Amino acid sequence: MGSPFRLTAWLLLLLLQNASAAALASLDSRQLKLLEENHYLLQNDGMVRHASNSQPVRSEEIPYLIQRLESVQRLKALLRLDLILSKSRGEKHLTDEERQAIRAVVRENWPILAYSTRKKFKNYFSPEELASMNSDLPAAPVSPLLMKDPDIPEPGAQIPAAPQAPAPPPAPPAAALPLAAVAPPLLTPARFTIPEAAAPIETISSTAAAKADSPPVIVSSAPAAIPAAVQTPVTILPVTPPPLPETAPEGFVFGQGPEPQAPPPPPPPVAPITPVETPPPAAPAAAAAPLEETSPTDLEKFLLQAPYGRDAKAMIRLLSRHAPAAARTRALSALRLLLPQVSLDSEKAKDALRSRLEKPARENQSPLIVLRPAVVIQQRKRLFFGATETALPETTKNHEVPYREEQTRWGKTRVFEDGSRRVVFSLEQQAGLLLADLLRLDVSLREPGASIREVELCARTAQMIFYSKLEPSVSAEQFLDPELRHDLRLWREHPGEYRSYLAHSLPAYDSSGSSSRPSAALAEALEAEKQFRQEQGNDHEKK
Amino acid sequence: MKKNSLLLALLLACPLSAQEVFVPEQSSSGYRFYEPAGGSFRCQIPAAWRPIEEESLQGPIVHIIEPEQAGKAYRSGIDVQLFEAGQPGVVPFKKAIDLLRREDKAFQRSATPVRLLRANGLLFRLFEVTETRLLPAESLPASQTPLHHYVAVAQSGESYFVLRLSSLRDVYLDYRNVFQLFVKSFRPLGYK
Numbered sequence: 001m002g003s004p005f006r007l008t009a010w011l012l013l014l015l016l017q018n019a020s021a022a023a024l025a026s027l028d029s030r031q032l033k034l035l036e037e038n039h040y041l042l043q044n045d046g047m048v049r050h051a052s053n054s055q056p057v058r059s060e061e062i063p064y065l066i067q068r069l070e071s072v073q074r075l076k077a078l079l080r081l082d083l084i085l086s087k088s089r090g091e092k093h094l095t096d097e098e099r100q101a102i103r104a105v106v107r108e109n110w111p112i113l114a115y116s117t118r119k120k121f122k123n124y125f126s127p128e129e130l131a132s133m134n135s136d137l138p139a140a141p142v143s144p145l146l147m148k149d150p151d152i153p154e155p156g157a158q159i160p161a162a163p164q165a166p167a168p169p170p171a172p173p174a175a176a177l178p179l180a181a182v183a184p185p186l187l188t189p190a191r192f193t194i195p196e197a198a199a200p201i202e203t204i205s206s207t208a209a210a211k212a213d214s215p216p217v218i219v220s221s222a223p224a225a226i227p228a229a230v231q232t233p234v235t236i237l238p239v240t241p242p243p244l245p246e247t248a249p250e251g252f253v254f255g256q257g258p259e260p261q262a263p264p265p266p267p268p269p270v271a272p273i274t275p276v277e278t279p280p281p282a283a284p285a286a287a288a289a290p291l292e293e294t295s296p297t298d299l300e301k302f303l304l305q306a307p308y309g310r311d312a313k314a315m316i317r318l319l320s321r322h323a324p325a326a327a328r329t330r331a332l333s334a335l336r337l338l339l340p341q342v343s344l345d346s347e348k349a350k351d352a353l354r355s356r357l358e359k360p361a362r363e364n365q366s367p368l369i370v371l372r373p374a375v376v377i378q379q380r381k382r383l384f385f386g387a388t389e390t391a392l393p394e395t396t397k398n399h400e401v402p403y404r405e406e407q408t409r410w411g412k413t414r415v416f417e418d419g420s421r422r423v424v425f426s427l428e429q430q431a432g433l434l435l436a437d438l439l440r441l442d443v444s445l446r447e448p449g450a451s452i453r454e455v456e457l458c459a460r461t462a463q464m465i466f467y468s469k470l471e472p473s474v475s476a477e478q479f480l481d482p483e484l485r486h487d488l489r490l491w492r493e494h495p496g497e498y499r500s501y502l503a504h505s506l507p508a509y510d511s512s513g514s515s516s517r518p519s520a521a522l523a524e525a526l527e528a529e530k531q532f533r534q535e536q537g538n539d540h541e542k543k
Numbered sequence: 544m545k546k547n548s549l550l551l552a553l554l555l556a557c558p559l560s561a562q563e564v565f566v567p568e569q570s571s572s573g574y575r576f577y578e579p580a581g582g583s584f585r586c587q588i589p590a591a592w593r594p595i596e597e598e599s600l601q602g603p604i605v606h607i608i609e610p611e612q613a614g615k616a617y618r619s620g621i622d623v624q625l626f627e628a629g630q631p632g633v634v635p636f637k638k639a640i641d642l643l644r645r646e647d648k649a650f651q652r653s654a655t656p657v658r659l660l661r662a663n664g665l666l667f668r669l670f671e672v673t674e675t676r677l678l679p680a681e682s683l684p685a686s687q688t689p690l691h692h693y694v695a696v697a698q699s700g701e702s703y704f705v706l707r708l709s710s711l712r713d714v715y716l717d718y719r720n721v722f723q724l725f726v727k728s729f730r731p732l733g734y735k
């Protein structure tokens with residue numbers, strides 16, 4: 001009779017510990033530091049309590065505790081700012097020391113300040129500093145406008161079969177309670193995440209508690225390890241659970257269960273399901289492969305099986321239709337032979353303005369092409385009129401619902417409550433960037449001795465021809481961002497100035513390649529340009 | 544007779560609209576003589592600057608760029624392009640000057656009036672162009688950065704040369720002497 005009581009108590013204790021550990025695991029380092037600064041102690045059983053109070057904080061109250069502590073810290077920061085400003089001669093007459101003190105307080109409390117306060121003090125920082133500080137802002141709910149449905153595989157696509165998980169062990173005898181089989185469904189509700197480093201739960205035999213001469217020892221699971229990103233030096237007090245009483249409470253009797261048996265072994269961990277990845281061919285083999293035309297039928301067959309998303313496939317189809325012939329052959333050849341990863345991700349793009357190409361470092365590694373989907377445009381008004389624009393990387397944490405859309409020289413621009421403006425690059429523009437990166441990849445593999453100048457001219461010439469051919473069929477008035485549109489106009493109408501701009505603005509443009517022969521790819525690109533201009537000239541004469 | 548003497552007196556009294564400049568035979572300190580492989584011209588360039596020769600559909604282009612400096616998004620340099628008569632896309636001389644001096648409000652592009660300079664038997668049309676571009680061109684953060692171009696156009700037979708020294712507007716005065724020496728030492732070869 002007593003064993004169910006003990007079992008229930010033990011289960012509740014475990015549930016509480018895991019829930020508390022899960023709540024702590026969701027906190028970031030800043031919030032854990034906030035707890036420590038306010039004299040809250042983290043115990044090794046995952047419970048939180050104040051230094052002056054032995055009563056632990058319940059797991060469901062931890063978020064409210066954090067909210068209250070942040071509110072107090074915010075108030076303190078505002079009071080400090082008010083003190084500095086009231087002692088000064090006015091915000092327009094601040095001394096250097098006062099300005100630096102304000103900057104220090106604002107920078108220290110940037111993530112918890114209200115939007116209006118951040119807006120008021122953002123002029124104390126440069127755009128680069130603001131970009132760095134905004135990267136630490138807490139995550140906001142993902143905007144519904146930016147949510148995307150998962151890619152549905154094309155009909156007839158061969159979905160790689162996942163490796164079969166090892167068969168679970170046979171069910172243990174009914175005498176010993178297999179907690180490992182019971183606990184997980186109870187301890188992993190949808191809103192909690194159990195850290196992966198949790199130690200396996202040991203089983204307890206109910207008959208062990210039947211021995212009256214020695215109190216049973218509850219083997220509690222080791223506290224869930226806090227993920228590495230959350231680990232901060234905090235004070236941990238060792239806590240041992242209280243032993244059970246030797247005599248059963250009133251109304252309960254220590255029962256006698258079946259004969260003690262060896263606890264069943266814990267089930268082996270389930271192997272994670274990983275997608276089957278076809279290893280890319282080695283680079284020397286790709287470089288030696290001859291260039292072959294890819295027919296539209298072959299391209300569609302390739303796209304059915306290729307591990308690319310819907311947007312990437314749309315871009316590949318676009319460049320297949322509108323790219324110049326020689327560039328199309330090279331680009332699709334590089335795509336089929338090397339199978340580069342194509343990703344539309346602002347974080348992976350790092351500091352690239354539009355696209356980033358990562359060539360394989362090892363033989364069996366596939367190249368990576370990252371296309372930036374959007375960029376933040378910040379405007380700073382000048383003294384009398386006009387504004388200076390700065391393009392900054394987009395932070396995924398600040399996805400909110402835009403409160404209005406406006407038309408700027410960048411096209412449709414979404415304005416958010418924090419004052420930032422986000423411009424989304426069009427699919428057509430990104431298709432041109434993908435074409436250029438595929439050509440860079442192809443030329444660097446087939447002609448490793450080509451200079452940077454030759455590679456860039458080859459890639460950009462094809463990109464400009466692609467945009468020119470695509471322009472009549474695109475419904476949007478401006479499918480290119482203003483700078484790229486200006487480059488296209490320069491290339492078309494003032495090619496000498498375009499070449500000069502490349503020479504001055506691209507790094508290492510003057511570095512010479514290791515090959516003494518001129519690049520065949522560049523010769524093809526210049527021939528395609530000549531043919532294109534002749535066609536344009538003929539069309540102009542006809543008009 | 545009186546009319547001829549009066550006319551002669553008037554001509555002598557009028558100041559020259561273009562100044563004649565003579566170029567020394569030896570290169571200045573810190574400069575060197577440069578002649579591209581095609582042998583189309585000869586000039587003096589800063590010794591550390593590196594020339595890049597290219598072929599375009601309209602004719603040869605030479606870029607003479609300063610060494611790369613860390614943190615500098617736009618390298619200063621001189622561009623020389625020969626527009627050969629009869630090549631596709633080559634417009635007449637006067638129209639070329641108008642196109643080079645075109646305005647563009649979206650990029651704050653504007654040009655100064657044209658002034659004349661005569662050197663080595665050539666008559667140069669000189670003007671300056673300013674514009675704003677987003678720099679660095681391929682990385683973030685990028686901000687609108689004003690650029691400055693010293694431009695000189697000289698007709699040589701049926702063809703014409705466009706000489707341009709581009710730099711960031713913040714430092715364009717540092718390259719004024721470089722451009723002046725370059726233009727004054729510029730001598731086309733085989734295009735008289």
